[in-house]
Amino acid sequence: MEQQIVISIAKDFGRYPAGRYLADGPYSGQAFREKLLVPALNRSNGAVCIELDGARGLASSFLEEAFGGLVREGFDPQTLLERLQLQSDDPTLVQEIKEYISSQSSAGSH
Amino acid sequence: MKYLSSDDRERHKRKLNRLVRTLAKLTRARRSHKRQKLHDPNHLPALRIYAPQAIDAYNHGRRSELATFLAALREHFRDTPDRTLLIDFSRTKQFVASGTLLLYAELTRLIEYRHNSVKVRCTAPANDRASQVLEQIGVYNLCSHRSHGTPTRHDVVHWRVARGHLVDNTICAPVIEAFEGQLATPLVDGLLGGLAEAMANAVHHAYDGARDDGLNYTDMRDWWMFSQKKDGHLSVVFCDLGIGIPATLPIKRPWLIKQMEKFGLPVNDANCIREAINEGRSQTGLPGRGHGLGNIIDVVEKVHHGTAIVSSNRGYYRSKEGTASLDNYRDSLMGTLIYWDVPLQEASLVSEV
Numbered sequence: 342m343e344q345q346i347v348i349s350i351a352k353d354f355g356r357y358p359a360g361r362y363l364a365d366g367p368y369s370g371q372a373f374r375e376k377l378l379v380p381a382l383n384r385s386n387g388a389v390c391i392e393l394d395g396a397r398g399l400a401s402s403f404l405e406e407a408f409g410g411l412v413r414e415g416f417d418p419q420t421l422l423e424r425l426q427l428q429s430d431d432p433t434l435v436q437e438i439k440e441y442i443s444s445q446s447s448a449g450s451h
Numbered sequence: 452m453k454y455l456s457s458d459d460r461e462r463h464k465r466k467l468n469r470l471v472r473t474l475a476k477l478t479r480a481r482r483s484h485k486r487q488k489l490h491d492p493n494h495l496p497a498l499r500i501y502a503p504q505a506i507d508a509y510n511h512g513r514r515s516e517l518a519t520f521l522a523a524l525r526e527h528f529r530d531t532p533d534r535t536l537l538i539d540f541s542r543t544k545q546f547v548a549s550g551t552l553l554l555y556a557e558l559t560r561l562i563e564y565r566h567n568s569v570k571v572r573c574t575a576p577a578n579d580r581a582s583q584v585l586e587q588i589g590v591y592n593l594c595s596h597r598s599h600g601t602p603t604r605h606d607v608v609h610w611r612v613a614r615g616h617l618v619d620n621t622i623c624a625p626v627i628e629a630f631e632g633q634l635a636t637p638l639v640d641g642l643l644g645g646l647a648e649a650m651a652n653a654v655h656h657a658y659d660g661a662r663d664d665g666l667n668y669t670d671m672r673d674w675w676m677f678s679q680k681k682d683g684h685l686s687v688v689f690c691d692l693g694i695g696i697p698a699t700l701p702i703k704r705p706w707l708i709k710q711m712e713k714f715g716l717p718v719n720d721a722n723c724i725r726e727a728i729n730e731g732r733s734q735t736g737l738p739g740r741g742h743g744l745g746n747i748i749d750v751v752e753k754v755h756h757g758t759a760i761v762s763s764n765r766g767y768y769r770s771k772e773g774t775a776s777l778d779n780y781r782d783s784l785m786g787t788l789i790y791w792d793v794p795l796q797e798a799s800l801v802s803e804v
Contacts, residue, residue, distance in 0.1 A: 359647035360618030365654055367619065397628075398620050398643025401731075401746055402651040431637075 345388050345426075346381045351395030353377060358396050361406040370406025378411060382424065393429035401437070409441035418442050497535035497572060498527060502543045508550040508762065508788060511780060517550050518782035521557050525664055528561040528569055535570040538594060543576045546584045549762075549790050552677040552688045555612060556786075558593055559675075560692055564668045575599065583607040588677070609680035616673045618650040626678045630685055633795040641750040642687060642791060645759075648746045649689045649789050650674055656703060657693025657787060664785055683795050684756075692786040695764035696744075697723040704730065720766025721777040728761065728768055747789055756794045763787040 350358055354377055355368035362371050381389045393399065408425075412418050421442050427435045455463070500523045503516035527536050562571065573594035575582045583602040585591050587610045591598060602608050615622045623646045627639055634642075653674040661667050677688040693699075697720040701708050707726040708718055716722050724744075731745025744761060748770045751757030760769045764783045769776050 355621075357620035357624050357643065359620040360651055361655070365619075365651065366617035368621075369618065397624065397640055398645075398647050399640070400644045400647035400651065401743060402618070402648065 344385075345390055346384060347390045347392065348377050348381055349392040349395060350399075351392070351397075354396075356395065356397055358403050358407075359398060359400060361402045368403075370403040370408075371410060373403070373407045374410050374414075378407060379414065382411070382416065382421075386424075388424050388426050390426040390428060393427060393431075393434055399434065404434075404438055405441045408438045412442060495534045497537040497570075498531060499537045499539050500524060500527065501539045501541075502554075504542050505545040505547065506543065506550040506554055507545070507547040508553050508784060509547070509760070509767075513547075513550070514780055515782050517553070518784075521554070521785075524557060524561060525666060528565055529666055532565050532569045535572060538571065538573040540576040540581065540585065541574050543581050544578045546581055548677060548679045548686045548688050549690075549760075549788055551584065551588065552612070552675055552690050553784065553786070553788060555588055555590060555593075555677070556614075556673075556675040556690050556692055558590065559614070560668075560671055560673070562593060563671060564666060570595075572596065580604055580607060584610060588612045606681055609678075611678045613676040614673055615650070615676075616654070616671075618647060618654050620647050620650075623676055626676070627687070630680070630795060634685065634793065638750075638754060638793060642793075645747045645750040645789075645791065646676065646687070646689060648743055652743065652787070653689075653691035653693065656699045657691040657695075659699060659702065660694045662692060662694055662785055663698075663783075680795065685793050685795050687791045689789040690786055695720070695783075695785070695787055696727055696761075697764050697766060700727055719779050720764045720783075721768060721779045722766070724761055724763055724766045724768045725775075725777050751791055751793060754793050758790070758792040760790040761787070762790070 348354075350373065354373050358368045358370070358373060360366045360369035362369055363375075378389075378391075408421075411421055422439060425442075427438055429435050500520065503513065503520050505513045506517060507513035508517060524536070524538075527534070558571075562569065571594045573585075573591070573596050575591075575596065576585070582599055583604050584607055585596075586599050587602045587607050589612060590596075611626050613622050613626060620643055624643060627642050627646070631639060654672065658669065658672040661669055671692075674689060674691045676690075679686045679688075700723045704727065707723075707730060711718050711722055711726060728744045728748050731743040747761060748759050748768070751759045751770065752773050755772065758769065758771045760767055762768075762784055764785065764787075765779045765781070767778060767780070
């Protein structure tokens, strides 16, 4: 039986994740995807549990780049939805991430 | 009582005389320097610019005065950088959060535009509170004005300013988290999320062109944040000095302009802001989880007595307890200003934001 990988955004990455690209700042969505998400997904074919609670001010630009960016990197959306176990007390947060995976939204907003 | 010996008395006398002579010398040198300056054909007296009575970006009349004042500051840095600038705050009685942040941001930008080469001085406001505000937020420091001591007024000591050029909430978080016990946890998260969106907008879009201020200065891509606790409310203001949402919309979201034209909506600044916000809100379709500017407004949507305002160039969009209003001012901010106002204590009773 494969051991489940657990990633806590707050503990393993940063308590204040924000921004989209690496150039945006130290705790961007791209940094989270490249440093933690992609290696975890490539390590095995099992589930990857993402703990969202504890991280503060999770904004759409971070979430879209971190999770929507996986699809742009070539991961299959359906497989991602099956493998990623998103944990949060806020169900809208989980739903928002799932939507970024199933249908990529355009970046930016100004 | 101790009596000095005659030797000690003489020594003290000599010391005192030396001090008197040094003081007289310094005074003579100072007077001579002043005379030289007066007769020096190259010396130009400081150019005095009066600050308005109220530094306010939201009241129509006061906003015009603020815009005129800021334009005069820009003109000085652009056209007469070799003259000392004297900002005269003697008539200023009131600093409103949004206008104050705008002034602070504009001043720091201008000083850096001329690489700190322009001498900036100021005269203090006669009003004690106004003077303490300038001390607290660092305007006196920017103007090399002597410190008036640590502010003591309870309605001033909680003013905080932050500045950055990255999307990095570690800068803003301590300011917001300081009110953790007085704000509901989702509201703290919401404000931090709103700030993250505002920073992302500033970094990604606001500085995509030259600001229409005649300076052609594009090196700075900063944002500024300001927080204030007053009358049981927490106000958080964020600003960038970029080209503004109405200028970025045709480049980044041209379909929104076409949509406005299609429905016969005037393509003015306020409508551009509304379209940008509404698009962000419709993208996720989730309550309280808008996208971009939509996220910024959603922060306060369910907060009793909560207000969010997005102002950019001439337009503004205000959401108060879920009710929206918008309009255009006569004068442009030349940038984007985002404002949240949430009640403290009462907010902690709100379980869902």
